[in-house]
Amino acid sequence: MKRNYLLSDSIISPMGFGTRENLEAIRQDxxxxxxxxxxxxxxNGGYAGLIPExxxxxxxxxxxxxxxxxxxxxxxxxxxxxxxDENPGLDIENTGLIISTTKGNIDQLGKKLFPEERLYLxxxxxxxxxxxxxxxxxxxxxxxxxxxxxxxxxANDLINAGRFSHAIVAGGDLVSHFVLSGFQSFQAISPQxxxxxxxxxxxxxxxxxAAAMLVGPTEETGxxxxxxxxTCTSNDANHISGPSRTGEGLYLSISRLLDHNKVSxxxxxxxxxxxxxxxxNDEMEAIAFNRVGLKDVPxxxxxxxxxHTLGTSALIETILTRHSLLNNELLASANFxxxxxxxxxxxxxxxxxxxxxxxxxxxxxxxxxxxxxLLKKVVNE
Amino acid sequence: MSNSLxxxxxxxxxxxxxxxxxxxxxxxxxxxxLSSFLKDxxxxxxxxxxxFFKMDTLSKLGYLxxxxxxxxxxxxxETALVFSNASSSLETDKAYAETMHDYxxxxxxxxxxxxxxxxxxxxxxxxxxxxIFLISEFFDPSLYLDYSGALFQQEKARxxxxxxxxxxxxxxxxxxxxxxxxxGIDFTEEELKKLYLPTHE
Numbered sequence: 001m002k003r004n005y006l007l008s009d010s011i012i013s014p015m016g017f018g019t020r021e022n023l024e025a026i027r028q029d030x031x032x033x034x035x036x037x038x039x040x041x042x043x044n045g046g047y048a049g050l051i052p053e054x055x056x057x058x059x060x061x062x063x064x065x066x067x068x069x070x071x072x073x074x075x076x077x078x079x080x081x082x083x084x085d086e087n088p089g090l091d092i093e094n095t096g097l098i099i100s101t102t103k104g105n106i107d108q109l110g111k112k113l114f115p116e117e118r119l120y121l122x123x124x125x126x127x128x129x130x131x132x133x134x135x136x137x138x139x140x141x142x143x144x145x146x147x148x149x150x151x152x153x154x155a156n157d158l159i160n161a162g163r164f165s166h167a168i169v170a171g172g173d174l175v176s177h178f179v180l181s182g183f184q185s186f187q188a189i190s191p192q193x194x195x196x197x198x199x200x201x202x203x204x205x206x207x208x209x210a211a212a213m214l215v216g217p218t219e220e221t222g223x224x225x226x227x228x229x230x231t232c233t234s235n236d237a238n239h240i241s242g243p244s245r246t247g248e249g250l251y252l253s254i255s256r257l258l259d260h261n262k263v264s265x266x267x268x269x270x271x272x273x274x275x276x277x278x279x280x281n282d283e284m285e286a287i288a289f290n291r292v293g294l295k296d297v298p299x300x301x302x303x304x305x306x307x308h309t310l311g312t313s314a315l316i317e318t319i320l321t322r323h324s325l326l327n328n329e330l331l332a333s334a335n336f337x338x339x340x341x342x343x344x345x346x347x348x349x350x351x352x353x354x355x356x357x358x359x360x361x362x363x364x365x366x367x368x369x370x371x372x373x374l375l376k377k378v379v380n381e
Numbered sequence: 382m383s384n385s386l387x388x389x390x391x392x393x394x395x396x397x398x399x400x401x402x403x404x405x406x407x408x409x410x411x412x413x414x415l416s417s418f419l420k421d422x423x424x425x426x427x428x429x430x431x432x433f434f435k436m437d438t439l440s441k442l443g444y445l446x447x448x449x450x451x452x453x454x455x456x457x458x459e460t461a462l463v464f465s466n467a468s469s470s471l472e473t474d475k476a477y478a479e480t481m482h483d484y485x486x487x488x489x490x491x492x493x494x495x496x497x498x499x500x501x502x503x504x505x506x507x508x509x510x511x512x513i514f515l516i517s518e519f520f521d522p523s524l525y526l527d528y529s530g531a532l533f534q535q536e537k538a539r540x541x542x543x544x545x546x547x548x549x550x551x552x553x554x555x556x557x558x559x560x561x562x563x564x565g566i567d568f569t570e571e572e573l574k575k576l577y578l579p580t581h582e
Contacts, residue, residue: 102494104469109478121469121516139524140516142469143496150513157531163523178474181481182490232537233511235462235503241491252509260536366491367500369512 004156005218005225006375007166009319010082012075013209013306014049017059018082023323025305026331027351032306033193033205040177047193048175049207049307051075064131070105070114073124075210076172077131083168083212084132090214096164097138099125100151100171102311107176128170136164145274145308145365146233147171148211148315149373153231155215166216173310174208186241188278194308196275196301196333197282197347199340204276207307211315213322221380226322229374232257236368243280247288249370250362254292257372263358265293270330270359272321275301276308281364286341294360300348304334314363318373325356325377386533387565391544391576392450394422394442394555401449403579415551419445436501437473437489438553439466443498443546444505446555450542451506456559461511461538462499463529466547466554467518469495498546511537520545520556522573529560529568545577 010018014032015025032049041048057066060074063081076099084090104121108114117123125138139158141151148171155167173179183189183204190203218225234256236249244250258265271294273285289295302317309316324331330348339345361373393400397409399422407425409418419441423433428448436444443464470493477489491497496514503512511532515524525543532538544557556577566572 103474106474109474119471119474120467120518122467122518125516126518137517137521141513142494142516143499143512143514144494154513154515154528158527161527161531163527178478178481178493181485182477182487182493185485185487185490230535233513234509235500235512237500237503237507237509240497240500240504249509256537365496366494367496367498367512368503369496369500 002160002217004159004215004228006213006215006228006322007218008083008086008214009212009322010079011209011211011316011319012079014051015305017078019319019323031193031304031334032207040180046189046191047205049209050175051208069127070108070118072105072172072174073127076128076170079210079212080128080132080168080170083214087214091165092133093135094165095134096136096155096158096167097125097129097134098151098155098167098169099128099138099140100147100169100311100315102142102144102147102173103176103179106178107174109178142311144367144369145310146314146363146369146371147311148313149231149318149361149363149371150233151315152213152215152228152318153373156228159216166214168212168214169315170210170212171312171315172210173312175206179310180206190277193335194277194303195335195337196277196303197339197341197345198335198337200337201277201279201282201340203278205307207309209306209309209312209316211312211319213315213319218380224326224377224379226325227376227378229376230257230261231371231373232260233369233371236370238368240368241366243284243364245284247284247291249368250285250288250364251291253370253372254288254360254362257374261374263374265297267358268294268297268360269356270324271297271299272317272359272361273299273301274363275303275333277303283341286343286345289345290343295344296346298330298346298348300331300333314361318361321359321361321375325359325375328353328356330354385562386560386568387563388568388572388576389559389561389563389565390450391558392446392555394446394553399449415553430505437492439470439473439495439546439548440492440498440501442548442553442555444501446546446557447502447506447542450557450559456506456508457539458508459510459539460508461532461541462502462508463513463525463541463543464499465515465517465521465524465545466495467516468547468549469516472548520577522570525573526568526570
């Protein structure tokens with residue numbers, strides 16, 4: 001079977017427009033989660049990761065007309081544009097575009113600033129695709145909070161099916177009043193910046209961001225690459241809005257993935273978890289990780305930096321995981337205080353360097369969905 | 382890749398009719414609203430799953446489609462779900478948005494993702510299997526072939542239910558088919574198109 005690699009990427013977030021800027025901000029312990037008033041929070045405001053449209057437009061006007069694209073379209077276009085700039089030789093005719101989003105342009109619902117059609121995720125994908133002149137019809141993955149990583153799996157599988165030579169996986173979601181009010185109705189929003197896996201965690205923080213990644217084969221040799229190994233998903237078959245108490249789906253997706261690829265837990269150097277900082281989610285993950293035997297593997301959640309970026313989160317976290325592998329660098333799990341889950345985890349408390357080769361990325365979401373992905377650093381001979 | 386896979390059974394719920402493997406098994410009474418039509422299907426099939434009444438319309442469509450597809454038999458636990466539609470959960474999104482300025486409804490908000498339907502079907506049939514929800518403007522058989530083909534090739538599914546469950550205003554469209562390596566109708570773009578849009582209704 002053909003092997004595909006995570007070749008190039010971009011993160012557009014409140015912490016910076018570009019992966020390098022984002023990595024640098026994380027190393028400086030910066031955070032996207034700032035206090036905002038008048039953003040749909042009840043009372044006196046709250047913490048979220050927001051990107052002002054004015055700043056987006058300053059970047060966007062260099063490549064297009066900011067008035068004819070929605071905020072989210074501009075963010076995703078900026079991310080894809082960076083990846084294309086880094087890969088001038090890419091055969092755009094045979095490259096697929098895979099969009100990952102949960103809610104797309106939902107902030108435009110009822111506003112009438114753009115044609116109503118833009119609320120359709122396929123239409124948003126088409127608009128983004130046409131901006132760059134992709135020839136292949138874009139594919140849209142909308143599978144709650146595992147979408148970003150599921151889109152990478154989709155890219156790998158569709159390349160191997162011969163549909164595309166390469167694929168750009170691009171994701172984005174906004175902190176809309178729609179999403180914020182919904183999570184508030186669940187009483188899931190933390191009054192403070194979220195604290196994944198911590199004893200004092202009080203729920204999630206929301207963040208907005210876009211990201212893009214080039215996936216495909218490479219003929220370049222003599223340097224290190226991050227190879228996509230495999231992904232498994234599993235539904236909890238338990239509840240549509242709450243995770244399984246036993247972590248069944250996450251446990252199954254990880255254990256099937258390891259069995260399938262004949263990998264033992266001892267070989268895994270790092271685990272990039274979902275870690276939303278809700279009571280139930282983090283507890284579920286701790287249980288699932290312990291059932292698989294991952295309690296000693298260094299683990300973090302990136303939600304303390306970005307908040308939960310929904311359909312983008314697993315894509316951003318995979319990008320950061322790729323760079324952790326290439327840089328032999330473990331990044332601290334931001335805002336961690338002391339363990340607040342019932343099973344032991346080896347939470348990364350400070351940034352440090354360590355030799356990394358094989359890593360695991362996981363994600364879980366509404367609808368009972370769970371995903372586990374294996375990535376490996378290789379030197380192409 | 383897909384030439385060793387076959388379509389076993391299929392279901393269409395469209396324009397007031399329920400069709401299973403080419404047979405019309407239920408017709409709506411004249412001028413019935415969608416909600417009453419779906420309730421009538423539930424009663425006609427003698428289903429006993431009270432959770433049905435809590436679901437949003439999109440999930441009801443997906444749930445009913447899968448009940449009729451499996452015909453009361455429990456599917457293999459490794460039955461993967463590969464679904465798509467054009468409108469995501471937009472109907473429920475609009476219903477939720479009506480509530481969000483006053484008293485946001487958590488029971489509506491939870492249905493504002495299309496893959497919730499996969500969760501509902503997984504819960505009903507105890508499927509802890511591979512799931513994906515894709516969005517495409519039109520019925521795109523090649524997506525099912527490519528994605529399902531990879532799941533079989535990688536030995537991640539024994540059977541797959543793939544298809545489309547869409548709801549837009551009052552227009553609804555359900556087409557689900559069960560795919561496995563057992564002999565049946567060829568799992569090809571051509572056959573999928575024929576089954577999706579039968580010319581002799």
